[in-house]
């Protein structure tokens with residue numbers, strides 16, 4: 001009742017239940033162990049793929065499920081409730097699919113999308129560098145045209161699941177400074193010169209590996225450039241607009257799992273002769289947590305609905321990302337507080353949820369950058 005989703009369509013509920021059952025049966029039992037050992041299980045992605053959950057919004061004629069972002073966010077929320085890391089993995093593998101579905105040639109689409117959509121292949125989105133995070137358009141990795149191929153050189157940082165990826169969408173400089181000098185390329189794992197650097201030791205989401213990639217004279221055929229030279233940042237930002245809905249959905253799943261644990265604990269933990277839920281200080285905290293979760297969910301669904309109906313959605317997606325990830329950070333921190341000493345231990349999942357939530361305020365454009373995007377939209381013409 002508290003987490004009622006009966007206002008969703010039958011199709012959305014079906015996808016939600018499919019993802020929930022799989023995540024509870026297959027991911028929840030291994031998540032705590034694998035977070036500690038930093039183990040990513042590729043078979044989980046394949047199994048999610050066999051259920052049709054790794055290519056939900058990708059067009060059916062390229063092997064996707066051809067559904068909308070409302071179904072996609074329902075699935076991601078359910079996966080995230082068991083593991084933020086696997087939700088992020090599905091979301092990141094979705095970025096190359098969005099990019100190729102939108103900008104790819106028929107040959108690029110038919111070669112890469114079906115295997116990504118089915119979960120057979122894993123994809124990476126390769127934009128950030130040590131010197132260019134928020135200011136992504138200042139990237140330095142270079143792509144030099146030599147006859148029928150480009151030669152890529154440079155070092156990329158913080159790349160999710162690069163060590164597992166079969167396909168990389170890489171942004172590199174083909175022209176002068178700024179966004180107009182950046183182009184996008186599809187790199188296959190088999191291309192020589194793609195080297196893995198250090199694997200980051202992270203605060204959370206440890207199942208998902210975050211890698212440095214070194215590109216050393218990687219020969220990429222011209223046919224693997226996406227769209228035209230100079231379109232690279234437009235392509236990256238288009239993917240990130242959609243990606244922000246999936247990051248918001250991940251935040252919803254993490255927050256909901258933390259609230260559920262906190263509610264249960266507040267019911268069974270007794271102090272001063274009664275359940276701690278009966279103390280107004282705890283009950284009001286839980287009430288606020290639930291209200292904020294439901295509000296963020298509506299914001300996220302609004303962004304997904306706009307996208308699904310083909311209307312402009314990038315501001316709505318930025319708003320959903322900020323609201324949902326800030327909510328998840330607050331709610332998971334409060335859940336740790338409600339569990340008291342237990343909340344701070346690894347006996348309970350809420351400390352993991354709190355560490356997972358922090359990542360979401362940083363990736364796919366920090367929450368400050370989202371606020372910048374939203375405030376820029378307020379600019380009146382001529383000012």
Ligand SMILES: Cc1cc2nc3c(=O)[nH]c(=O)nc-3n(C[C@H](O)[C@H](O)[C@H](O)COP(=O)(O)OP(=O)(O)OC[C@H]3O[C@@H](n4cnc5c(N)ncnc54)[C@H](O)[C@@H]3O)c2cc1C
Pocket residue numbers: 092124125126127128130132133134135157158159160161202205210359362363364365366367368369372
């Ligand atoms: C776990 C993890 C996974 C990631 N996965 C990927 C991936 O798969 N692919 C990829 O390309 N990148 C990835 N990233 C990189 C991520 O996108 C960047 O970390 C993020 O964009 C921020 O860049 P930065 O770390 O350089 O921070 P900076 O840009 O240096 O920012 C530092 C601080 O300054 C603030 N700031 C910067 N500019 C402004 C401004 N104009 N106004 C107000 N505040 C500002 C930021 O909000 C932040 O708080 C990942 C990062 C992490 C942590």
